[in-house]
Amino acid sequence: MLDLQEIRNEIDQVDREIVALYEKRMEMCKNVAEYKIQTGKKVFDNERELIKIQKVRELANNDFNRHGVEELFEQIMAMSRKLQYKLLADQGVTGKLPFIAVDSIQDEKSRIVFQGTEGAYSQQAMKTYFGEDINSFHVETFRDAMEAIEEGAADFAVLPIENSSAGVVCEVYDLLVEFENYIIGEQIIKVEHSLLGVPGAKIEEIETVYSHPQALMQSTKFLNQHRNWKQISIQNTAVAAQKVLQEGDKTQAAIASSYAASLYGLEVLEEKINFSSNNSTRFIIVTNQKIFLKNAKKISICFEVPHESGSLYHMLSHFIYNNLNMNKIESRPLADHNWEYRFFIDFDGNLADGAVKNALRGLRDEARNMKILGNY
Incomplete structure (x- = not known):
């Protein structure tokens, strides 16, 4: 049986060689960046990278290793791009943002x-x-x-x-x-939602409740105690209050703010009916x-990605390598493209920051239809 420590020592030696080769490859990437600065060529060359991935896959001896090599070189090339973007930024080649x-x-x-x-x-x-x-x-x-x-x-x-x-x-x-x-x-x-009714109405008389869909959802716990009430969505909580006032029906109520009650002369039948006090x-x-x-601290963007393994990860890596804190991600389905999505991301930063410019440049090159939604 092989000695475990000897195996670990051999792995350590291989790891040292990998690190040395990685650093050698990054040095070569610097030369590539200098060439692109002089010629104005784009950093991201998708066709070139696909050909490269296929070539290194063929060097592996089995399917398991081929898949691993593909993942490894996708990461290596992603890091190479990040280095090139950084060097371009250091040389002032960042491109102008239209803000x-x-x-x-x-x-x-x-x-x-x-x-x-x-x-x-x-x-x-x-x-x-x-x-x-x-x-x-x-x-x-x-x-x-x-x-x-x-x-x-x-x-x-x-x-x-x-x-x-x-x-x-x-x-x-x-x-x-x-x-x-x-x-x-x-x-x-x-x-802080309240249940509002016309003057003289009692909560026992209510049959129909109007409000914005989100206000109804936020008051689910309270509404579940009155399952016989009909819930009707309307475009706004204040519009619901206005409707109840205009119709003057004691069986109707609105979910809105207490401010709306005072504004429209409605009676507060129940206060703080939303299920979260921190809502x-x-x-x-x-x-x-x-x-x-100039003092903005948050940026919102959206983009689409190819419908393939790892595509979103590669986009998110631009935040990692530029030390940017991403604090929110949402997705919305793309019209006429079943099971494909547009991603919305909020992250900390200012459009004047070098790291932000660097990340946005990489995202613009590699994502589909990237849009800056604002800096605030």
């Missing part, structure tokens, strides 16, 4: 749009972010808000994008891709200008 840094977006002439009606959480988010003394108006749908800023009717739109309990607002994610509008800021609002909604501030605040 302009600004000191402030506050302007007394600015017009802000929010979805819903008076008393909506979006209005609360807007006033928290911009202040009370603002020029604002509201629209019926998220699409209406995006169209308003695209067409110039408004300078900024306030839209909910995520709730801590119910998850993301899928429609807003899709609209960020469809429209050439960009995130410039965010505002988090604590959500909050994240709102984004959107504009049609490619700008970002």
